[in-house]
Amino acid sequence: MLKVDEIQNGVVIDHITAGTGLGLYHLLELEKLNGDASVALLQNVRSEKSGKKDIIKIEGDVSRLNFDILGYLDPQISITVIENGHITNKIRPQQPKRLVNIIKCTNPRCITAIEQDCDQIFALTPSGRYRCVYCEQEFKVKP
Amino acid sequence: MRHLIDPADFTLEETLRLMDLADRIHDDPAAYRNVAERKRLASLFYEPSTRTRLSFEAAMYNLGGQVLGFPDGGVSSAAKGETVADTIRIISFYADIAAIRHPKEGAALRAARFSGIPVINAGDGGHSHPTQTLLDMMTIRRRTGRLTDLTVGFCGDLKFGRTVHSLIRELARCEGIKFVLISPEELRVPDYIIEEELQARNLPFVEVRTMEEVLPELDILYMTRVQRERFFNEEDYVRLKNTYVLTKEKLALAKPTMSVLHPLPRVNEIALEVDDDPRAAYFEQAENGVYMRMALIMTLLGLKDPKTGEVAFEC
Numbered sequence: 001m002l003k004v005d006e007i008q009n010g011v012v013i014d015h016i017t018a019g020t021g022l023g024l025y026h027l028l029e030l031e032k033l034n035g036d037a038s039v040a041l042l043q044n045v046r047s048e049k050s051g052k053k054d055i056i057k058i059e060g061d062v063s064r065l066n067f068d069i070l071g072y073l074d075p076q077i078s079i080t081v082i083e084n085g086h087i088t089n090k091i092r093p094q095q096p097k098r099l100v101n102i103i104k105c106t107n108p109r110c111i112t113a114i115e116q117d118c119d120q121i122f123a124l125t126p127s128g129r130y131r132c133v134y135c136e137q138e139f140k141v142k143p
Numbered sequence: 144m145r146h147l148i149d150p151a152d153f154t155l156e157e158t159l160r161l162m163d164l165a166d167r168i169h170d171d172p173a174a175y176r177n178v179a180e181r182k183r184l185a186s187l188f189y190e191p192s193t194r195t196r197l198s199f200e201a202a203m204y205n206l207g208g209q210v211l212g213f214p215d216g217g218v219s220s221a222a223k224g225e226t227v228a229d230t231i232r233i234i235s236f237y238a239d240i241a242a243i244r245h246p247k248e249g250a251a252l253r254a255a256r257f258s259g260i261p262v263i264n265a266g267d268g269g270h271s272h273p274t275q276t277l278l279d280m281m282t283i284r285r286r287t288g289r290l291t292d293l294t295v296g297f298c299g300d301l302k303f304g305r306t307v308h309s310l311i312r313e314l315a316r317c318e319g320i321k322f323v324l325i326s327p328e329e330l331r332v333p334d335y336i337i338e339e340e341l342q343a344r345n346l347p348f349v350e351v352r353t354m355e356e357v358l359p360e361l362d363i364l365y366m367t368r369v370q371r372e373r374f375f376n377e378e379d380y381v382r383l384k385n386t387y388v389l390t391k392e393k394l395a396l397a398k399p400t401m402s403v404l405h406p407l408p409r410v411n412e413i414a415l416e417v418d419d420d421p422r423a424a425y426f427e428q429a430e431n432g433v434y435m436r437m438a439l440i441m442t443l444l445g446l447k448d449p450k451t452g453e454v455a456f457e458c
Contacts, residue, residue, distance in 0.1 A: 109268050111249040115226050118253060127339055134249020135270055138335065 004040045004057055012080045013056040013070065018044055021054030023141040024073060028056075028065060036060050050076075069102065071095050072122070072130050073141050097124050103139055110135035145443060145458040146255040146262040150276040150309050155316045159290075160455040162281050165431070165438040167450055169285075172205060175437060178446050179206035185238035186212030187230070187254075188265070189245040194407065194429060195265050195274070199242045202436035206446075211238060216246070228257040235259030240444055243267075261443035261458070263436075269305050274439065275406055276309040278432040283363055285431065286402040286424055292319035294360050299367035299387045299412060301326040306406040307367060308336055315340045322348035323357050327383045330369065353386055358396040364389070366405045366425075368412050390414045394422065404428055 016024060021041050025031070030039050037060030047053040058065075070077045071093025081089040099122040105112045111134050112118045122130040122139055130139040146152065153161065168175050184203040188196050191214065200210045227245065231254040234241055241258065243251050244265040251264035251271075266272040284290050295314060297307050301324055311332070314320045322341060324332050331350065341348045351357055358364070369387045371380050389403065394417055405413060405425040417423055441448070442455040 107248065109246075109248050111227065111245070111247040111253050111267075114247060115228065115250075115253055117226075118228075125335075125339060126343060127335070129335070132249070134252055135268070136248075 004042065006085070007057055007059040007082055008085050009083055010037070010057065010059040011062050011065075011067075011082065013058075014053070014078050014080065015047070015050070015076050016054035016056065017074055017076065017141075018050070018052035018054055020074065020141045021056060024054075024070070025056060027069065027073060027141065030056070030058065030065075033058070033060065033062075033065075037062070067091060067093065072099055072103070072124075072139070075128055095124055095128065098122065099130060103130070105132040105135060105137060105139075107132065107135045107137040110137065144261055146251075146258070146264075147273050147439060147443065148252045148255055148262065148264045149271050150273045150313045152273070157456045158277065158280065158313070161277065161435070161438050161442060162284060164441065164448055164455040165281055165434040166285070167448065168437050169431065169434045171450070172434070172437075174449055175206055175441075177207040178441055178449060179203065179208035179444065182206075182208040182240070182444060182446075183238040184208055184210045184212075184440065185234045185241040185260075186210050186214075187234065187241055187243040187245075188212065188214050189216035189243070189250070191215050192244050192266065194432075195244060195272075198429070198432045199263075199265060199274075199436055202433050202440060205433065206437055206440060208440070227253045230254075231258045231262070240440060263439060263443065269303060271309060272305055272406075273309065274432065274436055275306050276313050277439065278428055278435045279306065279310050279365070279404060279406070280313055281431045281435050282404060282424055282428045283402070285427075287362060287400075290314075290317045293317075293362045294321040294323060295363040295365065296323040296325055296354070296357055296361040297332075297365045297367070298325040298354050298389075299369045300330045301332040301367070302330040304367045304406075307332070307365065310365065311336060312340050315344060315346055320346065322346065323361060324348060324350045325352070325354050325357060325387070326350075327352065327369070327379070327386070329379065354389070355393060355396060358393060358401075359398065361397060361401050364397070364401060364403050366403060366409070366412055368410055388412050388414065389417055391416045391420070394420060397422065 040057040042055040044052045079091040101120050104120050121133045123133050203210050227250050240261045242263045242265040245267050248268040248270035250267045255262040301307050401422050402424040403422050
């Protein structure tokens, strides 16, 4: 079993749908974290709940990260904040009803692909997914 | 001011009132020939369409109105790169109502957000075609006398067919509809339609691979075209293509009261020999489309029905 040291100050993003961890890594722009932060991406970790999952551990300053984004990318995710080796907060991201100019529709047939200054608007469906209000394509995190 | 971008923009009650008006126009079109006098329809077709464009234009002329517009995006300012938002802002000064057909999905919704006049979605790419859904509903009701307690079969390409998805959603709002989904595995109704429209409302549905096994129980058979390019390999297409062709022989299995609908154009999925069968309703659909579009234009413009002295519903 692969082992990654426990972190002292930072966050653990857990219960990420297996295979989408790298996509989240890029969406959170973790590659742009300042040089002091260490990031570990664990893929296909065994999980009692979901069989397999991905995990991201970040050691260091995470103050400029936007964790709200995780709620609509993958609502089953949990975020644990750790300070001085102790859990200080556990966050379950919320799903807002509408997202405006936060994520982008990838459907090349959507009007947003050609219309200038067209807001990217996604609405939450009853089944907890986000769909572009123009073309109704579901937003999915790319693996 | 209201628009029709998606069939769900109108409540079921509003849709039924619209159908009532379309039925009254159907029965006495002459009574409506001056209703929209001095009103103008902007017919904004960014891609060619024969039936839908002519149906809208015929509807406006039948009401005594006028039509302006363009039949193809290549001859409009869109070819110079003008946005849909700018175009509709300008058109709002020239016309009272607009019908827009655009190859991009969501274009009509974009237009509606910037429009000073009611916008009707006349088809936005593979996404939605609400007037087709309304005329499908009207035809089903005229044929069966009801929009409740029906077994409705959808056959062919149920994955990419926008008319199928819209009609399933619209019928899901009615009481007692049983859905029979007949398609090859590759062209099944998308899971999100099944989950969000059928399972979420506990509506009865079955998925089958051949039409013969379900034809005897259907009240409505909604046919669509299975296109070669939708298959991953040629072998599967060749193996399956005739499975979804309606012939006189297969029709013999159906109830004498069943109706066959098709959004048209058809290629070979309904044999020509079926056209003379009284169950063939697809040409009636095209006719009903003009009356439904007349009713829609009247209602969105707030024009009163000369027969009742009222609008179908307030917009």
